[in-house]
Amino acid sequence: MSQVYIENLNEHEGKEVTVKGWVYNRRSSGRIQFVMVRDGTGIVQGVVVKAEVTPDVFALVEELTQESSVVVKGIVRSDDRAPGGYELTITDLELVQLAEDYPITPKEHGTEFLMDHRHLWLRSRRQHAILRVRHEIIKAIRDFFYERDFVLIDTPILTPAACEGTTTLFETDYFDDQAFLAQSGQLYLEAAAMAFGRVYCFGPTFRAEKSKTRRHLMEFWMLEPEVAYADHEDNMRLQEDLVSFIVQRVLKHRRAELQMLERDISRLEKVVVPFPRISYDEAIERLQKAGVEIEWGADFGGGDETILAEQFDRPVFVHRYPTSIKAFYMKPDPERPEVVLCDDLLAPEGYGEIIGGSQRIDEPELLKQRMIEHDLAEETYAWYLDLRRYGSVPHSGFGLGLERTVAWICGLPHVRETIPFPRLINRLYP
RNA sequence: UCCUCGGUAGCUCAACGGUAGAGCACCCGGCUGUUAACCGGGUGGUUGUUGGUUCGAAUCCAACCCGGGGAGCCA
Numbered sequence A: 001m002s003q004v005y006i007e008n009l010n011e012h013e014g015k016e017v018t019v020k021g022w023v024y025n026r027r028s029s030g031r032i033q034f035v036m037v038r039d040g041t042g043i044v045q046g047v048v049v050k051a052e053v054t055p056d057v058f059a060l061v062e063e064l065t066q067e068s069s070v071v072v073k074g075i076v077r078s079d080d081r082a083p084g085g086y087e088l089t090i091t092d093l094e095l096v097q098l099a100e101d102y103p104i105t106p107k108e109h110g111t112e113f114l115m116d117h118r119h120l121w122l123r124s125r126r127q128h129a130i131l132r133v134r135h136e137i138i139k140a141i142r143d144f145f146y147e148r149d150f151v152l153i154d155t156p157i158l159t160p161a162a163c164e165g166t167t168t169l170f171e172t173d174y175f176d177d178q179a180f181l182a183q184s185g186q187l188y189l190e191a192a193a194m195a196f197g198r199v200y201c202f203g204p205t206f207r208a209e210k211s212k213t214r215r216h217l218m219e220f221w222m223l224e225p226e227v228a229y230a231d232h233e234d235n236m237r238l239q240e241d242l243v244s245f246i247v248q249r250v251l252k253h254r255r256a257e258l259q260m261l262e263r264d265i266s267r268l269e270k271v272v273v274p275f276p277r278i279s280y281d282e283a284i285e286r287l288q289k290a291g292v293e294i295e296w297g298a299d300f301g302g303g304d305e306t307i308l309a310e311q312f313d314r315p316v317f318v319h320r321y322p323t324s325i326k327a328f329y330m331k332p333d334p335e336r337p338e339v340v341l342c343d344d345l346l347a348p349e350g351y352g353e354i355i356g357g358s359q360r361i362d363e364p365e366l367l368k369q370r371m372i373e374h375d376l377a378e379e380t381y382a383w384y385l386d387l388r389r390y391g392s393v394p395h396s397g398f399g400l401g402l403e404r405t406v407a408w409i410c411g412l413p414h415v416r417e418t419i420p421f422p423r424l425i426n427r428l429y430p
Numbered sequence B: 001u002c003c004u005c006g007g008u009a010g011c012u013c014a015a016c017g018g019u020a021g022a023g024c025a026c027c028c029g030g031c032u033g034u035u036a037a038c039c040g041g042g043u044g045g046u047u048g049u050u051g052g053u054u055c056g057a058a059u060c061c062a063a064c065c066c067g068g069g070g071a072g073c074c075a
Helices: A006-012 A055-063 A111-116 A125-147 A186-196 A232-253 A255-260 A265-269 A280-289 A302-309 A364-373 A382-389 A402-410
Strands: A016-028 A032-038 A043-049 A069-078 A086-097 A171-174 A177-181 A198-206 A219-228 A277-279 A316-319 A336-340 A342-347 A352-359 A395-401
Touching: A006 A016, A006 A043, A006 A069, A006 A086, A016 A086, A032 A055, A032 A069, A032 A086, A043 A055, A043 A069, A055 A086, A125 A198, A125 A232, A125 A255, A125 A402, A186 A198, A186 A219, A186 A382, A186 A395, A219 A232, A219 A402, A232 A255, A232 A265, A232 A316, A232 A342, A232 A352, A232 A395, A232 A402, A255 A265, A277 A280, A280 A302, A280 A316, A302 A316, A302 A342, A302 A352, A342 A402, A352 A402, A364 A382, A395 A402
Parallel strands: A043 A086, A277 A316
Antiparallel strands: A016 A032, A016 A069, A032 A043, A069 A086, A171 A177, A198 A219, A219 A395, A316 A342, A342 A352, A352 A395
8 A cells, every 4th residue: 555645635535545744733532533644735634533443553643743753544534524525534553753842833923933943834834835836836937938939048146246236246255256146147148048049047046135125035036038139018028928827827726725825816817918018207107196206217116116006907017217227238218218128017916026127238339338337347248248249139038036926926925935945134044 | 224113931922110921832631523622730931131210120211132014225
């Protein structure tokens, strides 16, 4: 008799199976005991009746502590009284290890305590639901780009210099030289786009900003596609296609997890193309109309983004920001050089910016000029300028923050639960 | 870095100038269908740290440490 996973128990009704897992909780009532067993795929209630097992097994079950590891034999029965619809009438139980007092009890805990025990917190149902949605989103992203014949290009994590000069980088020693942890793969990806046409990278990204908000991690995962010969409009279409594809996929495959998280699914069902597009100019007008004191030329704060996003029922593009507040590589609008061909995609319900994208400068002279303006060392970026010397073409790309996307789709108030081991400003443990 | 809220039992919290408490966890006992089971009993405290005010401080004051939320910055 081989191991059966709890998520497949319905295929074994009436049969005796072996489940290998951990004790989630235990209740007793004299001559009958209920042991909740989880195995990573689900939770099932085991019923131990004193008259139906050996005295040794019954006594052993009485000793079981939360999270003790056990191998359970039992008969699968359908029962309306059981959480999940199926339960296991236990015939035998083998203790693998008796767990010490488990810190995370079935009662409430504070965030600090749970974060200190993140390695154990991952065993809880809520964390399972979130991380399975994350898993589904990652799979959706990879499928989306595979189906569209993009090539995955892994960009380096150790880099010699900043991508966008303003951001703080984690510094490290590189054989007595200086190196930084990558804050973006974009520049390398532009090189790859000139080689392969349609490419993307998807990996960890590091920012040493002393940010302390619900939207920031020091280490987060970013998806960055880059497409040769794509202009700003093509870029936004790719973004909305991707985001709606991700949402549809999660709705299709992870509905149970969303329900466990008590996510308002109707809000997600509205996320279909096309997404509304408003210019930065229009966004400023909308904010001023809403009573926000903001002038043309200023960047938006988190609150401003929320006000804008609340005016729509699906993610909204804000495009053509002032050149002065955006990155050096963004291409100015030929008809209005004071703005660049860029876009931010703001998620609904106050989740803020999940994508930032732009068409890139393809003229060598302008790019060189911008790099001088931004005090970027020419020798460090010589290779990047080469891309404009040898067959330069219009091209565009964007970056999608995975954790913000997971937080939005799951309806979580904070990004820290969207990654297995979050790196926050004051947390490097566990 | 700044603003704001908080730190009391292993955990979640109460007591807000006058003997430091409850629920859960844990230990003992009871219960044949429990659903964060329930019922009875028990163990468990340098009230974040240091100093001050007071007859008396968890409580009031100051500094510091740690954490939550927010700002800036960004995905």
